[in-house]
Amino acid sequence: MKILVCISHVPDTTSKINFTEGDTVFDSQGVQYVINPNDEFGLTRAMWFKEKQNATIDVINVGKSNTEPTLRKTLAIGADKAIRIDSEPIDGSFVAREIAEYIKSNNYDLIIAGRESIDYNGAMVPGLIAGLLQINFVTNCTKLEIDNNTATIEREIDGGKEILSCELPLIIGGQKGLVEESDLRIPNMRGIMQARQKPLEVIPSSNSSSKTKSIKFYKPDPREEVKLVSPDNLDQLIDLLYNEAKVL
Amino acid sequence: MSVLAYVESFKGKVKKNAFEIVSYSSELAKKLDTDLVTLILNVNDTSELNKYGASKILKVTNPNLDSFDAKLFANVIAQAAKTTNSNHIVLSSSLNTKYMAPLLSIELDAGYLSNVVELPSSLSPFTIKRTSFTNKAFCDSTIDSEVKIIGLSSNAFGLLENNTESLVEDFNPSLIEKKITINSTEKVSGKISIADADIVVSGGRGLKGPENWNIIEELAETLGAATACSKPVSDMGWRPHSEHVGQTGKPVAANLYIAIGISGAIQHLAGINSSKIKVVINNDPEAPFFKAADYGVVGDAFDVVPRLTEKLKAFKA
Ligand SMILES: Cc1cc2nc3c(=O)[nH]c(=O)nc-3n(C[C@H](O)[C@H](O)[C@H](O)COP(=O)(O)OP(=O)(O)OC[C@H]3O[C@@H](n4cnc5c(N)ncnc54)[C@H](O)[C@@H]3O)c2cc1C
Ligand SMILES: Nc1ncnc2c1ncn2[C@@H]1O[C@H](COP(=O)(O)O)[C@@H](O)[C@H]1O
Numbered sequence: 001m002k003i004l005v006c007i008s009h010v011p012d013t014t015s016k017i018n019f020t021e022g023d024t025v026f027d028s029q030g031v032q033y034v035i036n037p038n039d040e041f042g043l044t045r046a047m048w049f050k051e052k053q054n055a056t057i058d059v060i061n062v063g064k065s066n067t068e069p070t071l072r073k074t075l076a077i078g079a080d081k082a083i084r085i086d087s088e089p090i091d092g093s094f095v096a097r098e099i100a101e102y103i104k105s106n107n108y109d110l111i112i113a114g115r116e117s118i119d120y121n122g123a124m125v126p127g128l129i130a131g132l133l134q135i136n137f138v139t140n141c142t143k144l145e146i147d148n149n150t151a152t153i154e155r156e157i158d159g160g161k162e163i164l165s166c167e168l169p170l171i172i173g174g175q176k177g178l179v180e181e182s183d184l185r186i187p188n189m190r191g192i193m194q195a196r197q198k199p200l201e202v203i204p205s206s207n208s209s210s211k212t213k214s215i216k217f218y219k220p221d222p223r224e225e226v227k228l229v230s231p232d233n234l235d236q237l238i239d240l241l242y243n244e245a246k247v248l
Numbered sequence: 249m250s251v252l253a254y255v256e257s258f259k260g261k262v263k264k265n266a267f268e269i270v271s272y273s274s275e276l277a278k279k280l281d282t283d284l285v286t287l288i289l290n291v292n293d294t295s296e297l298n299k300y301g302a303s304k305i306l307k308v309t310n311p312n313l314d315s316f317d318a319k320l321f322a323n324v325i326a327q328a329a330k331t332t333n334s335n336h337i338v339l340s341s342s343l344n345t346k347y348m349a350p351l352l353s354i355e356l357d358a359g360y361l362s363n364v365v366e367l368p369s370s371l372s373p374f375t376i377k378r379t380s381f382t383n384k385a386f387c388d389s390t391i392d393s394e395v396k397i398i399g400l401s402s403n404a405f406g407l408l409e410n411n412t413e414s415l416v417e418d419f420n421p422s423l424i425e426k427k428i429t430i431n432s433t434e435k436v437s438g439k440i441s442i443a444d445a446d447i448v449v450s451g452g453r454g455l456k457g458p459e460n461w462n463i464i465e466e467l468a469e470t471l472g473a474a475t476a477c478s479k480p481v482s483d484m485g486w487r488p489h490s491e492h493v494g495q496t497g498k499p500v501a502a503n504l505y506i507a508i509g510i511s512g513a514i515q516h517l518a519g520i521n522s523s524k525i526k527v528v529i530n531n532d533p534e535a536p537f538f539k540a541a542d543y544g545v546v547g548d549a550f551d552v553v554p555r556l557t558e559k560l561k562a563f564k565a
Contacts, residue, residue, distance in 0.1 A: 139347045
């Protein structure tokens with residue numbers, strides 16, 4: 001089984017978000033980057049397929065050279081090969097088109113992406129790839145098993161879950177549940193050494209089109225101070241929620 | 249040219265988020281000086297939609313659309329968009345619709361933006377505000393393609409009454425074959441889901457253990473609210489994973505979010521920031537949540553919450 005894991009390189013969850021160049025560009029000064037959490041769950045699930053079902057794992061990222069430490073980390077965790085498509089990730093449709101082009105000439109049985117990235121938050125790249133390649137797609141996946149050519153998937157739905165099955169090739173949007181946090185792997189010394197020998201291919205962009213542009217960023221207005229209510233005067237809280245906030 | 253609003257239904261009725269989608273779409277249509285067409289699948293009574301400006305309703309009735317299939321639904325909506333010559337399509341941000349939206353955007357060769365929070369600020373170039381960085385920031389984005397898909401963040405726009413007569417027309421799309429089989433569906437019945445809730449009551453590690461969750465549940469029941477929790481609470485198995493909210497859990501865009509015994513870590517706040525009003529109950533006045541909340545009570549949850557519930561019961565009666 002050949003697996004491709006899509007890796008988005010994102011600011012660590014504790015990062016304070018700031019912008020520069022007239023609020024048009026994310027300010028990466030002092031920001032730590034990590035593997036997008038949803039992608040890390042997917043990568044770890046892929047490792048189980050590698051160990052138990054002999055799968056091979058390629059990882060792919062659309063980004064500039066600053067994403068390479070993140071890709072090296074995926075190799076240290078255990079991916080076999082990394083591919084970086086050398087371009088700024090302009091928008092979801094651009095990223096999806098770039099990755100879809102690569103998949104067309106490199107056939108995979110299973111493509112694992114995240115439900116959503118924590119920076120762009122589009123929740124669209126895997127669905128767009130599925131649409132472009134006309135392959136099966138399931139998102140919000142919380143469990144995935146593959147037997148021969150058939151996938152069985154548990155998916156979160158609003159207010160519950162459902163169990164689905166379909167044929168490969170398949171692309172999923174994964175999230176926690178695929179594996180748990182305690183299953184995530186920290187690269188060890190041996191993994192880090194081996195990662196240096198593994199291929200990290202840089203390929204040129206196929207100059208796909210994009211359909212949207214982010215033109216200006218801004219942060220929410222500073223909030224008013226919290227209104228404190230004494231625990232002995234909870235009627236006041238109800239009054240504020242009813243008359244002032246109008247949410248009861 | 250018209251605006252197409254797709255609203256979801258469940259067991260023959262439109263879902264509650266339909267009214268916000270129609271309110272928004274009807275204002276968008278006014279702005280674009282065009283008509284609004286509202287697409288519904290398997291709904292018997294459409295009259296409730298009139299109140300929010302659904303002047304033309306396209307009604308599809310077909311038992312094969314009773315259960316959701318992303319690709320099939322995307323294809324049906326694409327047919328409706330083409331038939332009505334719609335260049336702007338408005339969608340909700342339910343899990344199913346977010347699943348389907350990218351597939352629809354490929355079918356229509358459309359630009360798609362999710363997490364939209366306002367009407368467009370400019371029509372040319374078409375510029376619209378969305379949230380990014382998990383609610384830590386906003387972004388003005390343009391859609392440059394002719395056909396545009398707007399995914400509206402829930403509770404971002406609200407309801408706008410706009411009584412109209414509705415013209416209801418039947419629509420018979422052809423149905424493509426399903427490639428994905430649903431083996432089983434499990435819905436937690438009788439409980440309000442976080443996505444559907446106006447009010448969410450959420451508990452953190454400050455509650456000390458799962459045996460204390462009755463105070464959260466009673467408050468939620470009194471308010472008709474959904475229950476949620478912080479990440480460590482679900483990690484320790486006190487509550488199901490489906491209740492974990494935050495940057496790496498579910499987003500909450502409720503009208504009222506009540507956080508009890510939750511410190512207000514940046515990853516937690518990121519997921520709940522787009523809720524309108526935030527109330528915190530915490531015994532530590534230094535808890536960071538007080539900086540993010542609208543109203544706060546410094547006090548012991550085990551004392552404050554049961555009394556608040558009693559008072560709310562009296563207030564509601
Ligand atoms: C990569 C990453 C992702 C994360 N994603 C998320 C996420 O999505 N969602 C999330 O929630 N967290 C997330 N976290 C965890 C986050 O950093 C915090 O650890 C977590 O939110 C803390 O949960 P808590 O507030 O319940 O617990 P604590 O921080 O332990 O806070 C408990 C609070 O309860 C108060 N308290 C104690 N006793 C009482 C009492 N009797 N009455 C009233 N108040 C009381 C205390 O004063 C304290 O403020 C993430 C962390 C990482 C590293
Ligand atoms: N630049 C990128 N390179 C590779 N994969 C990406 C990139 N951006 C997003 N993805 C994948 O698509 C998923 C959803 O991202 P998004 O559509 O941005 O929410 C992520 O979890 C990744 O798996």
